[in-house]
Amino acid sequence: MNRAAFYAALRRSTSGVFGKSLSKAQVHGIDAILDEAERRGTPLTHLAAILAEAHHETGGQFQPVSENLNYSAKRLTEVWPNRFPTIAAAAPYANNPQRLANKVYGGRLGNVDPGDGWLFRGRGLAQITGRENYARFGIAGVPDDAGKMPVAIRILFDGMTRGIFTGRKLKDYDAADGYRYAASRAIINGDVKANGARIEKHGRAFEAALRAAGYDATKPTAPATTGFWAALGRFLLALLKGGKK
Structure with a gap:
């Protein structure tokens, strides 16, 4: 594909996905997704859905992010x-991400040990949360x-292609x-009512x-043959050529 044309089209888009410019980090992240899609042979509309989700999950950064748990009461x-039905109930966890993560994620999502909520907080291009x-x-x-x-990248593609996140697949x-x-x-995520329209637009x-x-x-791009197998292939080819009369 012509990546210059791809980025030019995004900048011209009236959807407001990026505006007129992209940072080096954004381009690096998008290129990594495009590379993986070409390697796997991902269908065009499936790739568009993957890009839309990565945009949403990272706030447009296209870099792996950690969940922001720094909230006011x-x-x-x-x-x-x-x-947290009241300000008083929330106050001990306000602006304390680690304590908050252990409170809201502890004892669920496969979290069983003290500190699991923080250890397995949301991370990635698609936010995975919980030990499970x-x-x-x-x-x-x-x-x-x-x-x-x-x-x-692997989590994003495998999760969406194989239905590992929620059971739903591309x-x-x-x-x-x-x-x-x-x-x-x-x-x-099941928040289709809240965020589906944004995913549609992007x-x-x-x-x-x-x-x-x-x-x-x-078709997927075949990985390059290297090392022992490449040497073996050259050896067998030489034998075949040498045996021809």
């Missing part, structure tokens, strides 16, 4: 009204890896009249930019 009563979810991606023993780009939202971006928010913008760039994923 008033904000805590709005975000978790059942847990970290274990699904094989990183319960190294939770900080969720914040590393190669791991975050292919579930294919439709004859166009991809159902808003509904596909359920792949990562998904359409990314889809248009990918089409303008000539994105084509008819």
Whole structure:
């Protein structure tokens, strides 16, 4: 695909995905997603949905982020009204991210040990939370890896393609009249009513930019053959050539 054309189309988009410019970090993150999509042979609309989710989950940064748990007492009563029905109840956890994480995530999502809420707080390009979810991606023993780009990319693609996040998959939202971006928010989170329209808007913008760039994923890119197998291949080829009369 023509990546210059892709970024130019995004900058021209009236959807307001980025405005007129992108930072180096944003381009680096998007390029990493495009590289993985081309390697896997990800269908165009599925890639647009992945990009829309990564945009939403990272606040447009396109870099792995950690969940912001630094709330005022008033904000805590709005975000978790059942847990913090009053300012007084919220006050001990205000502006104390670690204590708050252990309060709201402790004893659920597979968290069993003291401190698990903080240790397994939301991280990544798609925010995974809780020991159970970290274990699904094989990183319960190294939770900080969720914040590393190669791991975050794998989690994003595997989670959305295979339905690891919620059981919903990218292919579930294919439709004859166009991809159902808003509904596909359920792949990562059930907050479709609150955020589906935003995913729809950004998904359409990314889809248009990918089409303008000539994105084509008819087949995955085969990894380069190196090392022992490459040497063996050259050896066998030489034998075959030597045996011809």
